[in-house]
Amino acid sequence: MFNYYLKLALISMRKSPILVFLMVFALAIGVAASMTTITVNYLSSKNPLPHKENNLFAVQLDNWSIEKSWREPDITPFHLTYIDANNLLSLGEKFKHSPIAQMDMPLESTSIDGEKKTFMAQAKSVSHDFFALFDVPFLYGQAWSKEDDKNSANLVVISEKTNNKFFSGANSVGKTLIYGGEVFTIIGVTKKRxxxxxxxxxxxxxxxxPEDLYFPFSTQISLGWFNEGKSIYYCQKDKASDTYESLLQSECMWILFWAEFKDKAEKEQYQQFIDNYVSDQKALGRFPRPLDNRLTSIKTWFKYQNVTNKDTQILMWLAILFLCVCLFNTVGLMLAKFTGKSSEVALRRALGASKQSIFYQYLIESLCIGLCGGVLGMLLTFISLEYFKHIYTKLNDQVMTLNIELLLSGLLLSILATLIAGIYPTIKVSRTSACMQLRQK
Amino acid sequence: MLKMSGISKHFIVGNVKTQALHSFELEIKQGDFVAVVGPSGSGKTTFLNMTGMLEQPSFGQYEIDGVQVANLNDKESSRIRNEKIGFVFQSFNLIPELNVYDNVDVPLRYRHFSSKERKARIENALEQVGLAGRHKHFPPQLSGGQQQRVAIARALAGSPSIILADEPTGNLDSKMADGVMALLHDINKAGTTIVMVTHNDEQAQQAGRIVHISDGYLSESTPLQQAIA
Incomplete structure (x- = not known):
C-alpha cells in the first residue's frame, strides 16, 4: 500500500502546486533558519577530539591576587607564567604536556630567486608533545624531539598551506624558511584538517x-620573542621593568598549558605533582590564594571560553521559535488542502477505506511535503551559511559548513516538523464521515 | 442476505431530536431488485446510509449474510462494506485526477488483492459496462453516461453481493439513463442484489420490489406489472 499512497500523494501534490509550494517554502524557511543557527552552534561547540575527552586537560594554576578571584564566578587563570610553564616542563619531564604561546612574525623564503612571498605568519610556540596531544597529522616529516626542545633548535613544522605557498606542495623537509628574521629548518609539514x-x-x-607554523617554545624564549601587541596576557603585578628578562621573571600569565594522561591514575599523579609544585612556590612567597589547581576537561574548557555563547544560543532558540511559526502556517495550509479533499475521503471511506488507511494515505502525503521542505530547507541552509561566511569573516569557514551528519539532521528535522504539522490535519481528514458523500447531490 | 429488524434512526442536534426513520422491518434476499421511493426529506438517504453501513442505526438489529453489522468497529465495518457492498452515486463521484483504470481500482486497493488479480477484475468490470478501451481516459474526458458506467464498474469490480444506487440516473438524459438502467438490470440478472433510490416512477416500476418511505415510515408495495400478473 505504501507505493499506492505515495502515488496518490504525488498526484495530490501536482493538483495544487501553489498550496504545496507555500507549505514546502514555509517549512524550508523554518528549517533553514533553524539549521543555520544549529550548525554554527553545534560545530562551534563540538569537541574535535572526542576520544580524548577523558585524557586531555588544560592545566590551570591559581596564581592571582589574594583580594579576588581572577574571574567571577570562581574561574582560575587560563594562562601560566613563564616561571610556572618552564618549571612544569623541567620538573615533569615524564609527563606528556606542552606550553602553547602565540607568535605573529613575517615569514619569508630563504631563496633569493623568484617572487617574494613574505607574509605575516601566525605561529604557535609549543613543545614536541603538542603534536601528539592534539593528534596533529603529518604530511611530510615529523615533530621535533625532546632534545631539540632542550637545545632550543631553530626547527619549524609548517602547515600544508604554507608548504603549498613556498614549495608548491613538494616535500620541504630539510629546507629552510626565515621567520622573524631567523632561519628555521623545516622538520615536518602538517596535513590540512x-x-x-x-x-x-x-x-x-x-x-x-589554522596556524601557519609551529616552532619550539624554548626557541622563542632563547630568541627573546614575545608578541606583546597581539598576545593575551594578564599581570597581577606590574613587571619590574620592560626588559624581556623581567617579563620572564614576572607574574604575568601568557602561556596556555595542556597535558594528556593515559588514565585516571596518571591524572591523579599529575594533580599531585602540580599541587606539590604550587605548595613549594607558596613557600617562596608566590601563589597567595588558597590551593586551587585545576585540570580542566575539554567540556569545562568550552564552558569557560563561552564556546556555546549565550547570543548564539538565543539566536538558535529564536530560529527554532520561527520554525514553530512556520509549522503553524503549514498546519493551516495543510488543513485547507486536506479539507478540500474531504469529498474524496468520504468516497474512499464508502468504498471500504478504514480511518487507518486514510490516516496513512495523508500521513505519507505530509511526509512527502516534509521531505521537499527538508531538501529545499537544506539548500537554503547551505546558501545562508555561505552568506554568513562573508559576514563573520573572523570565524573559520569550517564552522559554517554542513557535514553529512548535519545534512541528515536537517532532513530529519524537516520530516519530524511536518509530521507534527501534519498530524492534526491528517487525523481530522481521516475522521471525515463517509455518509456526507451520499448526501451530496 | 440482508435483514433489518426494529431499525430506527434519529438525529439529535442541540436539544432537538429528529426521528429520521421510525422502527421498521425489512428483509432483502439475494438477487432482489428493490426500488426505494419517496419525497425529498422522507429519509431515503438515511435508509441508504444505514443499508451501506455508512451510518449506525439508533436502535435495532442489522444482518448482512448472517453477520450482525450494527455495532462493528470501523475496521470491520470498512472491510464488510468493501467486500459486500458496491455504491453507485447520482453524481458518479469519480476521482478526477485518476484515470478510468485507477478509479475502478480504488475499492480493490483496500481489499489487498495482488496486482494481477486487480488487473483482471478491472478489465472484466470495464468490459461488462462496455468501456474496455477507455482505461487511460480521465473522467472529464468521458460523457455523463460513460462516467456512470465507470462508477458501476467500480462497484462491480469487487464482486459485491449488493449494489446500493442512489438515484443513478438523476444526472443523465433519458437515453443515457435507459442504458444505465439496462446495465443495472443485467447485473441484477447475474445475481447481484440491487437497492436503488429513485424519484422516477417508471424506473421504480421496473424493480422487483418497491419500498416507500414517507415521513420516516417504511411501507412496501408490489410493482404494477407484477400485481397485474
Missing amino acids: TFLPKLYATNVFMFAE
Whole structure:
C-alpha cells in the first residue's frame, strides 16, 4: 500500500502546486533558519577530539591576587607564567604536556630567486608533545624531539598551506624558511584538517584560521620573542621593568598549558605533582590564594571560553521559535488542502477505506511535503551559511559548513516538523464521515 | 442476505431530536431488485446510509449474510462494506485526477488483492459496462453516461453481493439513463442484489420490489406489472 499512497500523494501534490509550494517554502524557511543557527552552534561547540575527552586537560594554576578571584564566578587563570610553564616542563619531564604561546612574525623564503612571498605568519610556540596531544597529522616529516626542545633548535613544522605557498606542495623537509628574521629548518609539514574549535586557544581565537607554523617554545624564549601587541596576557603585578628578562621573571600569565594522561591514575599523579609544585612556590612567597589547581576537561574548557555563547544560543532558540511559526502556517495550509479533499475521503471511506488507511494515505502525503521542505530547507541552509561566511569573516569557514551528519539532521528535522504539522490535519481528514458523500447531490 | 429488524434512526442536534426513520422491518434476499421511493426529506438517504453501513442505526438489529453489522468497529465495518457492498452515486463521484483504470481500482486497493488479480477484475468490470478501451481516459474526458458506467464498474469490480444506487440516473438524459438502467438490470440478472433510490416512477416500476418511505415510515408495495400478473 505504501507505493499506492505515495502515488496518490504525488498526484495530490501536482493538483495544487501553489498550496504545496507555500507549505514546502514555509517549512524550508523554518528549517533553514533553524539549521543555520544549529550548525554554527553545534560545530562551534563540538569537541574535535572526542576520544580524548577523558585524557586531555588544560592545566590551570591559581596564581592571582589574594583580594579576588581572577574571574567571577570562581574561574582560575587560563594562562601560566613563564616561571610556572618552564618549571612544569623541567620538573615533569615524564609527563606528556606542552606550553602553547602565540607568535605573529613575517615569514619569508630563504631563496633569493623568484617572487617574494613574505607574509605575516601566525605561529604557535609549543613543545614536541603538542603534536601528539592534539593528534596533529603529518604530511611530510615529523615533530621535533625532546632534545631539540632542550637545545632550543631553530626547527619549524609548517602547515600544508604554507608548504603549498613556498614549495608548491613538494616535500620541504630539510629546507629552510626565515621567520622573524631567523632561519628555521623545516622538520615536518602538517596535513590540512578540520580542527575546530581549537582547544589550545581561548575565546574567539578558538575559531581562528589554522596556524601557519609551529616552532619550539624554548626557541622563542632563547630568541627573546614575545608578541606583546597581539598576545593575551594578564599581570597581577606590574613587571619590574620592560626588559624581556623581567617579563620572564614576572607574574604575568601568557602561556596556555595542556597535558594528556593515559588514565585516571596518571591524572591523579599529575594533580599531585602540580599541587606539590604550587605548595613549594607558596613557600617562596608566590601563589597567595588558597590551593586551587585545576585540570580542566575539554567540556569545562568550552564552558569557560563561552564556546556555546549565550547570543548564539538565543539566536538558535529564536530560529527554532520561527520554525514553530512556520509549522503553524503549514498546519493551516495543510488543513485547507486536506479539507478540500474531504469529498474524496468520504468516497474512499464508502468504498471500504478504514480511518487507518486514510490516516496513512495523508500521513505519507505530509511526509512527502516534509521531505521537499527538508531538501529545499537544506539548500537554503547551505546558501545562508555561505552568506554568513562573508559576514563573520573572523570565524573559520569550517564552522559554517554542513557535514553529512548535519545534512541528515536537517532532513530529519524537516520530516519530524511536518509530521507534527501534519498530524492534526491528517487525523481530522481521516475522521471525515463517509455518509456526507451520499448526501451530496 | 440482508435483514433489518426494529431499525430506527434519529438525529439529535442541540436539544432537538429528529426521528429520521421510525422502527421498521425489512428483509432483502439475494438477487432482489428493490426500488426505494419517496419525497425529498422522507429519509431515503438515511435508509441508504444505514443499508451501506455508512451510518449506525439508533436502535435495532442489522444482518448482512448472517453477520450482525450494527455495532462493528470501523475496521470491520470498512472491510464488510468493501467486500459486500458496491455504491453507485447520482453524481458518479469519480476521482478526477485518476484515470478510468485507477478509479475502478480504488475499492480493490483496500481489499489487498495482488496486482494481477486487480488487473483482471478491472478489465472484466470495464468490459461488462462496455468501456474496455477507455482505461487511460480521465473522467472529464468521458460523457455523463460513460462516467456512470465507470462508477458501476467500480462497484462491480469487487464482486459485491449488493449494489446500493442512489438515484443513478438523476444526472443523465433519458437515453443515457435507459442504458444505465439496462446495465443495472443485467447485473441484477447475474445475481447481484440491487437497492436503488429513485424519484422516477417508471424506473421504480421496473424493480422487483418497491419500498416507500414517507415521513420516516417504511411501507412496501408490489410493482404494477407484477400485481397485474
